[in-house]
Amino acid sequence: MSRYHSYINSTKEILTIYKGDEPLSSFLKKYFSANKKFGSKDRKQTSNLCYCFFRLGKVVMNTTIEEKILTGLFLCSNESNEILAALKPEWDEKCKLPVNEKLLIINSSLLIQDAFPWKEELSEGVDHEKFCTSFLIQPDLFLRLRAGKEKIVIQKLKQAGIDFKMTSETCLALPNPSKIEEIIELDTEAIVQDQNSQRTGEFIEAEILDLKQKNTGTELFIWDCCAGSGGKSIMAFDIDPGIKLTVSDTRESILANLKKRFSNAGIKNYESFVVDLANKSAIRNLQSEIIIADVPCTGSGTWSRTPEQLYFFQERKIKEYAVLQRKIVSNAIIQLQPGGSFIYITCSVFKKENEEVAMYIKETFDLKLKQMETLKGYEKKADSMFIALFEKEL
Template sequence: MFAAAHFQTALQLVQTYRGEVPFAHFLKAYFSQHKKHGSRDRKQISQCCYAFFRMGHAIPDIPPERRMLMGLFFSATEPNPLLEALSPEWNAAAGLALAEKIGLSGLTPEALTIFPWTNLLSDPIDSQAFSISHLVQPKLFIRIRPGHHEQVIHRLEEKWIPYTEPYPFAIALPNGYNAANDFSLNREIVVQDLSSQKTGAALKLIPRETYQQPSFRIWDACAASGGKSMLTLDQFPQATLTVSDIRNSILDNLATRFKEAGIRRYTRIEADLSVTAPDLPQQQLIIADLPCTGSGTWARTPEQLCFFDPAAIGRFAELQRSISRNILLRLASGGFFLYITCSAFRAENEDNVLWLQQHFPLEVVHQEVIGGYTEQADSMFFSLMRLT
């Protein structure tokens, strides 16, 4: 009885939602206004809503209730009480491979076009695997900061918390786990997606003669909440760091995290880098995790997949070029530019690197599409370039 009521509430919510705010905020506002929903109610309503969005652009013409039920079935990895109450037959088959589930639902694999813009993806991405990855919620990842690995692993095992270590100092944890209950955030560990951590591989390609010079200056140009800056300072603790972003409120959040991490020596600047670059000395390393469509992260926020306008790709690509053009004016000769996006679209990734090479004397040191969709993580792109 409760499951059917939660299902109907979720249907009303997804059909009312217009994509103007993140769905998590929309849902929070609804629950604040309707306090009758307890913890189980909220969990099941949220589960139904996100199952609906995880279907993306697949079979748009079917009734919304059928679409939501299919989303619950396809995204389930094992039987669960909600699916049992709504469709016992499908719940019994919840642990089957996706191909078998598709057959049971009466669909063909070709009909499951969750992500329709596969012709626009960066070349190394497996379009089918990437598309169906939106059915699965990505894992929670943390990065262990230097000097804390042994104690973090010991605490995880002491508390019987299931984990894997898919990459050095990267820990994958169950969704819903609150790391703040067991660890000192930003001092011992940093909550950071696996692919974001992997962009740090580019830092290991910076030659010793660059980072050991007395005035090794790093500018994290689109610093946001500071995750890349912390990763970089853990690699180059002696560097002189400048961070910037378009709003001071964002930098205030960064400052809080830096204080928790014990980072005191840095300069912060509020700047719209699409207009001009701040007056800075020449930098030996500039990092730009640029504004983008975020298409590599839509498995975390599948509502964005449903409401995406592909015209935004060109707008973001142009914005990325404008920002890069301005900040490169502050890169020292022989310095390194680390271009990063969390986009899966070629126009924001390889195409923009080619454009930059046509307008600046840049050579690519290493370039990579990080296919996080194979590891329940975000997908990202980075290119480390050197100004010749």
């Protein structure tokens, strides 16, 4: 048996065992650790085949699992591949063709739109076909350069021979994966943060500047109520280091990780507490002028990075998350000062999590909806996100 058939068989074994209960990257790391027979190249090839399989999402093919793996590899490859060259040479010759032409070559009823069968659930303006095609492409790794560190980061990347392109004055796009943690000081010099996540900073900055103009001479209180890894908080701090920052999340372990990251980022003066906003409001009177609610969601705007989540996704989850999001915002908004800003963010493309929650906030709490926008990443090798800005009348 050739090593190429061996790669396919190993992939089939993994796909039989893996049930989507943890990130595929984490599962593969454990699997290879327990199976020492895999060399470096074996691990790389087998991992890639697994990801290519999951990038087909919900596409149903009346064929063998081996054929589906090779189909995924063909559609995801834009240059010659040694596995295809050995097992499907007629496909390998056509790797550089556009996806729509490759689909004709495969000669099946496969429609790439079937990868994501919830077209009617999409937020307004999301192009279903382009979104589905984006699942076949590995997104870029994005860095947000911190103030005063721009030159040193670029210098270090050039010295290490890392390819990158600047998408803005503070945003770099790098091929994924790039082991930048060995080259730059993460969180001190630059933040790993998706391009559209960085774009939400433009909206946050506008709100900070607006409130500072209205309330000159006073400190600005910002509450990041679903802080997670803290990317939005660090961004707010970089916009205005003088803010009074409070962060919260559902588990102490999240806040412990946040503490380490904030330390690296130079954030020392902040408050933190554990709260499950799905069940109760904050245990203290915060009366924040800006509340950032980057809420838990399906993560559907990020599935190009984690295609296994697309493959295992169940439609009922959309409603479950929408209900959760309404509970969270309901318990957070009561802490918003008159004249303050409420910033609602998801990394979802589902309207039930996006526009419909925005309308719920507007109508239930009598907040002024200043702006809402879907930040499309599927043509930029980036995540897709949604943001809505609200103002509480004085």
